[in-house]
Amino acid sequence: MKTRSTPIALALALLAPMLGTGAVAHADAPAAATATRSGNAQPLADDAQRVMALQGAWNVRSFAGLQGSRGPIPANAFIRTADLGRLTAADRDALAAAGVTLDIDLRTADEQTQSPDLLASDDRFDYQRISLMGTEKMDLPKMMKSFPDSLGEAYVQWLGHSQPQFKQVFQRIAAEKDGTVLFHCTAGKDRTGIIAGLLLNLAGVADDDIVHNYAISAHYLEGQPKDSAMNAQMMELIRQNPEIGRKMAGMAGTAPENMEMFLSALQQQYGGAEGYLKSIGISDAEIQQLKARLGQAG
Template sequence: MYDYTADYVRLPISSVKNVREIGGYPTKDGGMTQWHRVLRAGDMTELSEEDRSFLLGYGLTTVIDLRSADETALRPNPLAEDSRIAYYQLPYIAGDLTAIDFTVTDSMTLPKLYVQMAEMAKESIRNVFQIIARAKGTVLFHCTAGKDRTGVTAALLLLFAGVSTDDIISNYQVSQTYFTSAATILTPMPEEAFSYLIASDTSYIQHFLNYILERYGSAESYLCDIGVSQEELQMLRDKLTKKG
């Protein structure tokens, strides 16, 4: 039996892939990101009752689903109907992702997609950060792979918290290792496209971080620009970090 109060880098659940902590990273002010505050994950459709119980015991109160309406209709999150959970659907990409042609082209690469999300999904991103700031208990956000939309969100959270870019990149990279069920949850596609889409190359998230820092100066400035208030930023800071 696992200890709900323990701190896990990757949570000990087997029915959902890539469920990981945002806690445990050192911050530039000598503190660290807090455990049991924010989790990132991939597709939740196959969540077992045992693993649901573990998440609730771990402190989960809020789930943010970053997928499109078509994705959630095809593979619903069982926690959406759980009265003990506050569930929000805030898609970062509009349209039917299940019908996309996943051929890799120079005009649409993952690094470009990440930047596009930062600019085109500002309302959803603002809402995500406001919900995390105000939520009581542990928040879990997820998409399908738990790598791209989830990775962008995690990168912004960690950058705002004062985590080093090396640690943010490391947090992003792990997804490819844990994303072993991709074949069952991604639309069938050419092998080249499949291999590209499950990759979590360091250059992808580095490109995104560079864009945020060069365009806005900091994650905090970006969050201010999209409408997160100073009060909410302080609430978010208090939730995410613990001073040394």
Template sequence: MAYMTRLPLEGTFNTRELGGYPTISGITNWQTFLRSDDLFSMTSKDIAYLENYGVQTIIDLRSEDEVKKRPCPSLQSIDYKNLPLITGNIPDATKLPPGESYSMGEFYLSCLQHGSDRIKVVLDCIAESEGCTLFHCAAGKDRTGIIAALLLGLAEVGREDIIANYQTTHTYLQANPVFSQPQIAGFPIEMLYSSPDYIACVLDYLMTHYYSVTHYLTEIGVSETTVKTIAERFVRSNELV
């Protein structure tokens, strides 16, 4: 099978591979982890493509209310799990007192600091899953971006590649009609951007306070066995001479 950075699906705009990134000890495996926007508009052809690609588990990071409004299509051979990374109404998280600016980086840090129990649940699920795992939220940028950064960091992918993986999202969001009119969606325009500063803030926090993604994960209760399981599945030795 040919590997593609962004999968050619008809009903999503931001379904992308985490494979192919250089690490300290090798390279991240293809067909292991996919990040995506929501799957509501996937066609039967898309579902068949994911099945043939080896996807065995889908982790939906959205809230229960979001899932009710835009549910995942019916799946026959793929295990679906709804594991909300943020509780409550997402637009409420963006409401600030008058005169205060909005920072996506601070929003991400809040997720790391106050949502660590939910991050642990997601990582445990990923370790228990077999085959390829697809995880997604609504746009495939924020909640998905946090999990992607943690997985890439756990694999010891370089900082510049983690940032580049995140930064690409805005380009694909511009083609998604759901997010083409943010004023109608009811959230700040900054929520559509994937500025490198947003995810760099997360990486700086993790390195400053925990020295590594692995240490952060173990500090929030993720077992060493889980960390090892994910790392061994995700990274293979570099075969280049």
């Protein structure tokens, strides 16, 4: 599904979480509570094993123990996270101790300039930036000319719009034979969430578990700083055009239906993640390497 509004959809998926608007899960809600269809979700007790507590990063989680078609995903397969521009020295040491060897930065060049990834200059980690948006510069006024109907729609459009970038990401992951692969964007929920969704679907994780894994991001993003230069520019646009703020208010969270829409389109249009990866040029050998990393070889 590729439409003229696709670049706008991708931009909003990026920018909405930076503003901290929209429904966000309440920190003091019961741990086992799940939100309504239009809200976000709270973590369950089982989610705690996947959380990595860092001082300078938010929404840092592995896939440890999520059940794939051939068994649980290993704890050292992947780490997903948000912006890494505030990592402490202790945080970097902790990521190295966790076995991270590769850091894939899904952000634009603009974002990297405004908040440099602090693993990029640490020689313990290989660093590769692949802008999943397919653009490197954020022209906010131009991006605000039209809007998608929902984040879910933006995610579906992404599958068509950013195929060369998806190919780069998954080929780079497949080439990393050892160590833990970390991937991140700014908020760690949209670009990062889609890569996570594709990996988990490839592993054979149940849709309900993939949706939950996505939906709890809003909870783990509470308290993430929103003081970037891009955020200030966006706030000025909203002051000048209040309708932009009203539209984006519903796009800042991680409502379950966003990932449900994405997974439904992934299945209907491509037959699932494996079909999608093959359609964009990922080889059978690379797919098997991805499955092996996910603990689903054979």
